[in-house]
Amino acid sequence: MTAVKATPTTPPPRLPVRDKAAAGERGWGGVSPMLTRLAAEEATGVLVRERGSLHLVDGHVVHAESPSAPGLELLLTAHGTLGAEAWEAAARATDDRHATTRLLVDGGLLSPGALELCHLGALYDAAYFVLAPSSTPGRFRYGVTHPIGGVRPVPVTALERETLRRRDLLHRVWPDAATDGTPLVRADPVAPPPVTARQAAVLAQVDGVRTAPDIARVLGRRAYPTLLDVRRLVSAGLVSPRPPTPATRPSPGTGTGTTDSVGTDPHVTDPDITLLKRLRDALEAL
Amino acid sequence: MPGIDECLLEAMRLPGARGAALVDWTSGLALGVVGESPGGDQEASAAEAAELARLAAEHRAFAAVGEDGQEGDDPPLEDLIVSNRDSYHVLRFVRTSFDSSVFLHLWLTRAEGNLALARIRLGEMAGRLVLG
Numbered sequence: 001m002t003a004v005k006a007t008p009t010t011p012p013p014r015l016p017v018r019d020k021a022a023a024g025e026r027g028w029g030g031v032s033p034m035l036t037r038l039a040a041e042e043a044t045g046v047l048v049r050e051r052g053s054l055h056l057v058d059g060h061v062v063h064a065e066s067p068s069a070p071g072l073e074l075l076l077t078a079h080g081t082l083g084a085e086a087w088e089a090a091a092r093a094t095d096d097r098h099a100t101t102r103l104l105v106d107g108g109l110l111s112p113g114a115l116e117l118c119h120l121g122a123l124y125d126a127a128y129f130v131l132a133p134s135s136t137p138g139r140f141r142y143g144v145t146h147p148i149g150g151v152r153p154v155p156v157t158a159l160e161r162e163t164l165r166r167r168d169l170l171h172r173v174w175p176d177a178a179t180d181g182t183p184l185v186r187a188d189p190v191a192p193p194p195v196t197a198r199q200a201a202v203l204a205q206v207d208g209v210r211t212a213p214d215i216a217r218v219l220g221r222r223a224y225p226t227l228l229d230v231r232r233l234v235s236a237g238l239v240s241p242r243p244p245t246p247a248t249r250p251s252p253g254t255g256t257g258t259t260d261s262v263g264t265d266p267h268v269t270d271p272d273i274t275l276l277k278r279l280r281d282a283l284e285a286l
Numbered sequence: 287m288p289g290i291d292e293c294l295l296e297a298m299r300l301p302g303a304r305g306a307a308l309v310d311w312t313s314g315l316a317l318g319v320v321g322e323s324p325g326g327d328q329e330a331s332a333a334e335a336a337e338l339a340r341l342a343a344e345h346r347a348f349a350a351v352g353e354d355g356q357e358g359d360d361p362p363l364e365d366l367i368v369s370n371r372d373s374y375h376v377l378r379f380v381r382t383s384f385d386s387s388v389f390l391h392l393w394l395t396r397a398e399g400n401l402a403l404a405r406i407r408l409g410e411m412a413g414r415l416v417l418g
Contacts, residue, residue: 111414112418225312
C-alpha cells in the first residue's frame with residue numbers, strides 16, 4: 001500500500017529499526033530477514049532467491065520476477081493492451097537513461113495509470129513466489145538496476161504483509177499447497193456447483209498436464225489469482241491435483257495390515273466416498 | 287494522463303469526499319489511499335470493501351445477461367453503492383484490457399455528497415485511469 005499523504009499510521013521512513021520492531025510485533029517479520037535488512041539500509045540492487053528476484057531501489061521494491069508468474073510483457077500483450085512488436089521496439093530502444101516502461105508511456109502507447117496498475121499487479125504477483133519459503137539462502141547484488149524501470153516503488157513492509165496475507169487467503173480456501181505446482185486433473189462431480197466466468201476459463205485449461213502457473217500463462221493472467229481460482233475449484237470438487245502415480249499413494253503403510261483399501265482404490269466413483277477422501281485430504285493438510 | 291495518485295486526488299475533489307482508495311479485490315490490497323477511512327484503519331477498510339466487491343462480482347445474481355445468456359464482461363458489475371445514516375460508499379470497478387481486479391472506493395458524507403454526481407465522475411475517472 002502506498003499512501004499519498006503521510007498518515008499517522010505510517011512509521012517515519014528514517015527509522016528503519018522501529019519499522020522492523022513494529023513488523024515483528026504484528027507478526028510480519030518472518031518473510032525474509034535479509035530483505036528487512038536491505039530495506040533498513042535503503043539498498044539498491046537485486047535480491048535473487050530460489051524462486052525469482054526482487055529489484056530494490058533505495059530500499060523499496062521496484063520490480064519482481066519469478067518463473068512461476070507471467071511477466072509484465074506477457075500481461076500487457078496477452079489481451080492486446082500492447083502489440084508484441086510495440087513492446088519489442090521499446091525493449092530494443094531501452095538504454096541506461098531510458099527504461100522500457102518510460103518509453104512506452106512517453107510514446108503514448110500506454111497510459112501511466114494502466115502501466116501502474118499492470119506493473120503493480122505483476123510485482124505483487126511475482127513477489128508472492130519470490131518470497132515463498134526457500135531451501136537456499138538468497139543473494140544480493142548491489143547496484144544492479146532493471147531495464148524495465150521503476151514505476152511505483154513498494155515499501156518492503158507492505159510487500160511482506162501482502163505476501164503473508166495472500167498465503168493465508170489461499171490456506172483458508174483450501175489448505176493443500178499441492179494444488180499450486182502439480183499438474184491438475186478434472187473431477188466430474190455428480191452435481192457440479194456453479195463457477196464464475198474466471199473459474200470456468202481456468203477449468204477449461206485443466207488437462208492433466210498443466211499446473212496452475214501454466215494455466216495463468218496460457219490465459220495471460222496473473223499467477224496468484226489463478227492459484228486462488230484453482231484452490232476454489234479444488235474445494236468445490238471440480239479439480240484435483242494429479243496423484244504422482246497410483247502405486248505410490250498408499251506407501252506410508254508398506255507391507256502388512258493395510259486396512260484402508262477403500263480409501264486407496266483409484267477406481268472408486270461413489271460421490272460420498274470421493275467427498276470423504278477430499279475431506280480426509282483437507283484434514284491431513286491442516 | 288493520470289496515474290493512480292492523480293486519480294485518487296481527483297476523486298477527493300468531489301463534494302463531500304472523505305476518503306478514496308484503489309483496491310485489489312482478489313486479496314484486499316490497497317494500491318493507493320488518500321484521505322480518511324471509516325474505522326481509521328485504511329488497510330482494514332480496503333480488505334473489507336474488497337470482500338464485498340468480490341462477492342458481488344462473482345455472483346451471477348448481479349450480472350448483466352447478454353443475448354446468449356452468457357455474461358462476457360469481467361467483472362460483470364459497474365459499481366456498488368452502500369449507504370448508511372451519515373455516508374455513502376461508492377465502489378467503482380475498473381475495467382482493464384489486461385488481467386487485473388481493482389476498484390475505486392470513494393467514501394462520501396451524506397450531508398455534502400452528491401451520489402449521482404459521484405457515480406458518474408467515478409466512472410469517468412476509472413476510464414481515464416486506464417485509457418489516459
